[in-house]
Amino acid sequence: MTTILFIIIAAACFLAAVLNLAVENRLRNRIMSVLVTIAVVLGLILYGYGYSYVFGFNLIAVLHTIMSVCKMVGGSSDLDSIASAPLFENQWILILFWAAHFMAFYAVAGTAAAALGGKLLQRIRVAFLRRGTLLLIYGVNEDSVAYGKRQMDVLHRSVVFIGQGDSALEAEIHAAGGVLERNGDQPDGRLLRKLGVRPGKRSIEIAALHEDQTKNSVFVRHLQKAFEKAAILPWQTRLLIRDAEEEQIAALIASEGKYGYGSATSFDEYELAARLMMQKLPPCDTIRFDDQARARDDFQALIIGFGRMGRAALDALLMNGQFCGSAFRVDIFDETPQNGMLYDQEIQRQYDIRFHAFNGKSDAFYAFLKERKDAIRYIVICTGDEKENQEIARDISRWLKARNAAPAIVQCSNQGLAYARPGESSPMYLNIYDSDTLDLEQIDRMAMAINHAYSRNSEKTPWENWKRCDYFSRMSCRASADFYQAILKAAGKTAQQVDAGNWPPQGEMLESLAITEHLRWCAFHYVMGFSLMSDAELNQRIEYYRTEKAEKGASSLRISKDMEKRIHACLIPWDQLDQLSARETEVTGKPVDYKQMDRNNILVLPDILAILHEISEQQENGKKA
Secondary structure, rough: OOOHHHHHHHHHHHHHHHHHHHHHHHHHHHHHHHHHHHHHHHHHHHHHHHHHHHHOOHHEEEEEEEHHHHOOOOOOOOOOHHHOOOOHHHHHHHHHHHHHHHHHHHHHHHHHHHHHHHHHHHHHHHHHHHOOOOOEEOOOOOOHHHHHHHHHOOOOOEEEEEEEOOHHHHHHHHOOOEEEEEOOOOOOHHHHHOOOOOOOOOOOEEEEEOHHHHHHHHHHHHHHHHHOOOOOOOOHHHEEEOOOHHHHHHEEEOEEOEOOOOOOEEEEHHHHHHHHHHHHHOHHOOOOOOOOOOOOOOOOOOOOOOOHHHHHHHHHHHHOOOOOOOOEEEEOOOOOOOOOHHOHHHHHHHHHEHHHHHHHOOOOHHHHHHHOOOOOEEEOOOOOOOHHHHHHHHHHHHHHOOOOOEEEEEEEEEEEEEEEEEOOOEEEEEEEHHOHOOOOOOOOOOHHHHHHHEEEEEEOOHHHHHHHOOHHHHHHHHHHHHHHHHHHHHOOOOOOOOOOOOOOHHHHHHHHHHHHHHHHHHHHHOOOOOOOOOOOHHHHHHHHHHHHHHHHOOOOOOEEOOOOOOOOOOOOHHEEEEHHHHHHHHHOOOOHHHHHHHHHHHHHHHHHHHHHHHHHHHOOOOOOO
16 A cells, blocks of 8 residues: 555656646646645545544544545545545545545645746746846736747847736746746845846846836836946946836936936837838838939828827828928828827928828728729728727728729737738738837947937947937937938939949939938928927027127027927928028028038938948947947
């Protein structure tokens, strides 16, 4: 009997270990609960029967029964004490008896294996985290886990999740090789020491991805204090935070005399999805250009649904749909559009934006589509419901295909997009958390290169110049970065051809590209809330400039731009720029040529691409660009 018991216990240990590795926590816990319940019920029945036979129906029998059932979980058996009971002469009763003991010990062994194995595995993984770049992800949710899994699987980062998650998400984290710290909401020196974070020793990236922005803010502040107390150098740290305000980001970045993160990037899921849409399916891919870089087609787009995603899509189309020789128009279909944010905005006065109080399934929508099907280049579907998006996209695609029309169709949400190029029927799917879009080493490479090319401080590295950028300048560089593929498409060139020296364009082509760049620049400023500086406002600034120069011998005032009021004198048609340039040159005595500035933005492309290659190589070699 002892041999049989030993074999059963060994089998229970083995199966518990297999169970622990094979199933997720939630399923394992359910199995253990069922096994314990069955074992206890059987134990009470069988031991109760046996002891009542031996001692009779009294308190002693009850106490013996309880003690023997408790001993079952430790693998012990009191069969000898009750073997004289007639029922135990039956072989099937003995099998049932040992099955109860097996289930009791199996459940306890499995729970112990899970607890001890989990702790040991956690310690081993933490030990491996002490090498290379460390990524701390605050917030355990489907988005953050998708982001973290890609960082581990594709980029081979060491990842620690901080926060509370359900058992399914915890299982995903463990299966991917990540570490979960459940009690790190207020990080301190103990946590940093545990993870091997020391001054000057390694880079630390932080992604604050909790659904609650307030909690993100509190966490990054606590972590900042912990870093400062531990003397972690600012250049070691980079922060990515969900949906933070411009002022908050500025306060988090290290500056002279103030401790902070080496860099901080905020992202809005809707704006990021819209930006990803422009990178994967830019408006320039939906129209044709002549050999002088002039558009041969107008750009007309439809937006179905105008909530937060629709507004982000409109901004992206405005900034990326302006071309020399092309008229821009957007028609928006929504029964109850959330367009209050456009009230008294300059973009409604400057661009052809039309609202229609119908949804994307209505007769009115399809009547409009029939009338304009040959002119429409781009359709964005963003109702806020992914299933609704899919249904509308499928119906529109089939309807247009039957009529030989094939615009680009994009389903867009704050999670990502599904898009089909003109003429394609099978959409491509992209999730913003499972793509390069949120990779801290790649997200701003092109924007960083553009900023460095324009920077007057050539002694600084691209990374150092980028850190000196204010929020507006970074947004400007990002908008310019997203549009450079349009410049190449209009010119009929590839980046490889530009690298090989097939640049710059000359004559009329250069002029067309410069006009396109000016149109893009104007659209960016309108989207950012700027409006045209009036003649009265310009004259007032000129007088202020002259007064300050007379009193101090010089003036730092930029006449044409007022950031505080968000007004700019250059928001005028291309043909009027020479007049403005001449007027400003006359006032300041310094030569100003606004048309040439737009041309220079085109001519500098080879330098930008060269810097981009340099940044990419340095980042891939593990160096700080």
